[in-house]
Amino acid sequence: MLKTKTVMMAGILVVSSVMAGFAYNKKYSPAIWSIHVLKTNAPITSASQVGNLSNPVLKPEDVTDVTADFVADPFLMEDQGTYYLFFEVLNQETKQGDIGLATSKDGEKWQYEKIVLNEDFHLSYPHVFKHENSYYMIPESVEAGGIYLYKATQFPYKWERVKQLVGGPYTDASIFQYENKWWMYTAGLDNETLHLFYADELHGEWTQHAKSPLITNDLSNSRPGGRVVVEDGTIYRYVQDDGPYYGYSVKVFQVQDLSETVYAEKELGVILEGSGEAGDWREDGMHHIDHLKLADKQWLIAVDGHQFHHQNYAMWKLKSMFP
Numbered sequence: 001m002l003k004t005k006t007v008m009m010a011g012i013l014v015v016s017s018v019m020a021g022f023a024y025n026k027k028y029s030p031a032i033w034s035i036h037v038l039k040t041n042a043p044i045t046s047a048s049q050v051g052n053l054s055n056p057v058l059k060p061e062d063v064t065d066v067t068a069d070f071v072a073d074p075f076l077m078e079d080q081g082t083y084y085l086f087f088e089v090l091n092q093e094t095k096q097g098d099i100g101l102a103t104s105k106d107g108e109k110w111q112y113e114k115i116v117l118n119e120d121f122h123l124s125y126p127h128v129f130k131h132e133n134s135y136y137m138i139p140e141s142v143e144a145g146g147i148y149l150y151k152a153t154q155f156p157y158k159w160e161r162v163k164q165l166v167g168g169p170y171t172d173a174s175i176f177q178y179e180n181k182w183w184m185y186t187a188g189l190d191n192e193t194l195h196l197f198y199a200d201e202l203h204g205e206w207t208q209h210a211k212s213p214l215i216t217n218d219l220s221n222s223r224p225g226g227r228v229v230v231e232d233g234t235i236y237r238y239v240q241d242d243g244p245y246y247g248y249s250v251k252v253f254q255v256q257d258l259s260e261t262v263y264a265e266k267e268l269g270v271i272l273e274g275s276g277e278a279g280d281w282r283e284d285g286m287h288h289i290d291h292l293k294l295a296d297k298q299w300l301i302a303v304d305g306h307q308f309h310h311q312n313y314a315m316w317k318l319k320s321m322f323p
């Protein structure tokens with residue numbers, strides 16, 4: 001639960017939010033987020049499948065065209081033998097999220113490229129996908145007042161906004177196809193509510209599900225935590241567990257029944273969490289996972305994790321304002 005704390009420092013009145021003993025503000029989170037990529041033989045549906053997460057492949061200092069406070073929310077794509085990693089870059093100068101890009105030929109060694117999408121509002125969660133030979137992205141753009149679809153005019157470097165899919169204060173839209181329909185999970189601004197929309201066509205009219213909101217008043221099971229996986233007719237929904245504090249862990253749910261009027265799912269458990277090891281890149285938690293199915297029946301998996309800045313939020317904020 002968020003609590004407001006007011007601090008007077010150097011004659012400046014600073015208001016911050018404190019949660020579970022840690023200072024926190026979503027957009028200006030005093031935490032260092034990094035990204036790791038690994039391979040598995042199946043979608044990750046249990047913690048035992050995760051394997052070695054010893055070192056991140058992408059850190060804030062790898063970003064070269066802006067100064068980054070963190071990198072997070074990774075999404076994968078493959079095109080003509082090259083792997084692409086899209087992710088949020090928190091720009092230290094603007095305190096705004098931009099969308100960055102890294103590339104790889106083997107999925108193991110990654111090279112940062114540049115910022116590929118920068119708006120006059122905060123962006124994160126760059127959900128990329130391919131449809132009818134075109135590449136699309138649905139980044140989180142709640143500050144723009146809705147969920148927007150972007151299309152690549154020159155993949156992967158240039159993107160244009162083509163349509164508002166849904167209006168309103170929704171975050172981390174996660175889109176997928178199932179039984180000839182498009183479906184989209186998204187969270188409310190409070191992180192405690194899960195909504196579900198559907199459409200017959202990607203560019204068509206989106207309708208809120210009859211049972212939506214599916215979840216209310218629940219920080220542990222509502223906010224999407226990565227791409228939805230549909231494998232062998234089974235749907236897996238990944239979710240951030242923000243109950244103890246933001247960025248605590250990632251859970252997975254298996255959807256048991258889905259139609260325009262029916263929805264049912266069951267929790268399979270926690271699959272990603274902090275290591276608890278002092279100084280580790282994911283010491284304090286993890287909150288995102290993305291899956292890319294490879295031609296050899298393996299899966300390329302991108303995850304993120306963080307360490308808290310072990311300092312008072314007000315002091316951190318002042319340092320960022322007056323470097």
